[in-house]
Amino acid sequence: MDASLEPRLDFVTCASPAGLHRMAYWEWGDPANDRVLLCVHGLTRTGRDFDTLARRLAGRYRVVCPDVVGRGRSDWLVNPAFYTVPQYVSDMVTLIARLRPGSLAWVGTSMGGLIGMALSGAGAFAKAMLAMRPHAGMLPPDQGIRLDKLVLNDVGPRLENGALSRIGQYVGDSSEFASFQDAVAAMRANSQTFGPHTDAQWADLAKYLYPEQGGKWVKHYDVAISQALSSQTAEELAAGEQILWRSYDAIDCPVLIVRGAQSDLLTRATVDEMLKRNPRARAHEVAGVGHAPTLIADDQVNPVADFLLA
Template sequence: MSFSENHYLSQDGLKLYYREYGSGESACPIICLSGLTRSSLDFHDVAERYSKERKVYALDYRGRGKSDYDKDYKNYNPQVYLGDIFAFFTQKNIEKALFVGTSLGGLLTMAMAGLAKNFIAGAVLNDVGPEVDSAGSSRILDYVGKDARFATLEAAAAKQKEIYGGAYPDMPDADWIGQAKTTFVYDDAAKNYRLNYDLALGKALAEQINSSEQVDLWPFFKALADVPTLAIRGALSDVLSAAVFERMKTENPNLQTLVLNNRGHVPLLNEPEALAVLDDFIARVR
């Protein structure tokens, strides 16, 4: 394998999984933070590409992938995730890193900038900003936590294409099989493929979205003003609106931006246009 599989301990004793790629230390490491229901699997190709001269770490949040599930669903919240990330930095003795955050991972990156900017050497915000469009949040709330199961990966891929095809209109069928492999895991007991996260996440998300206590993330985003930051938007995104993306440019004149056609939420970061920009941006963050 091109990576090692490891665990670290959260402050409340959960074993949390991460992948470690590369061994070089001529540049700061990259920390890959996935979307809400996603895992380290999403970053395999990105991690291999950029691990030639620096280490790349891809983390599974609690309740996702190969990390422990939390017995208390209320701990599936951004404040706890941030605590887990801080624990990772402490245990790995990382002083500064380049954050690549997709969706929730980008929200956590912005929060880190507001709370502990000293850890951030640079940031890539993949289809996420300080405001989440209501259309996207409603769509996400509708599917998170639903127990979808399939007899085969091919059946799972077909359903994924049916549901999310609008976000990837030009993606070939073979790539949908790849998406199924990063979304579902085989359940030995049930003899079928299940979603690769704790379904209790749906209950946690519903309570957070419906809470009257919403955090204004614009001040956190503005904290990135003097940090090299690349913001990527899928032109078809229902999570990061064009209006919010434009405001992000206004609030941070130093922000580097990229819009990817034929992509909704979220770009996969394997698009040729994305890789060309990422190659240049990441090379400049030491």
């Protein structure tokens, strides 16, 4: 495939308890290919994070990279209380119904991995959510979506509180910038855990995060996504971890866990527990990187591509 080709942009209409919204998605490869790879980004990122991986795999997969609601080209929710994993799972079910895959693989970075775990173990996830919150709103179906392969990029069922606090410090910041260079510098300062990148790579990582509006460069996402994050109590976080473990334990496809060796969100102890609890899982650690590997450099892309194509 010609690496210079750009993806196609499309939209799918989804529902929340507050009404309808459109979710944007970027699509690479043959639109008739029913071998689908869904790549889902982290909390404040966009589907364009996966450009490098998509170009690598678009000859074999129809690669679909959504902008999760509230981010990128997607609509913002009227009620920010629904910026939660159950809503994101519901949106992905709608997207998958549109795509009609013959086979489905998943790459999820951070939040995207949580969505993938919940979707794959949707039956366990739904039962646990209903037990904790009988009126939880948008829930996945009783039966999980069958995944052929799952890549969890620096995320697992247990999320470290220190990392969540660090992330929460900048998510709700609505700063504007007078130039794109200033925006890149701000993103760089908040993203040192991504590890070493060239100046050009940092600019690429920022390109879709800071669109120009009225002569200012602003964040692409609804800063109200921070409300759901900040409102969680210690008890809710603990209950959420148990729900995610149930979903993870129910996954019955090969799993590749990618961990940044210096990650403060996914510890090595959590990876070890994940490997013990699911015999179909294996792990790959990326040296010199924290949360989360950006899947741009060859030493990060190659293990993921090899796993998916094996």
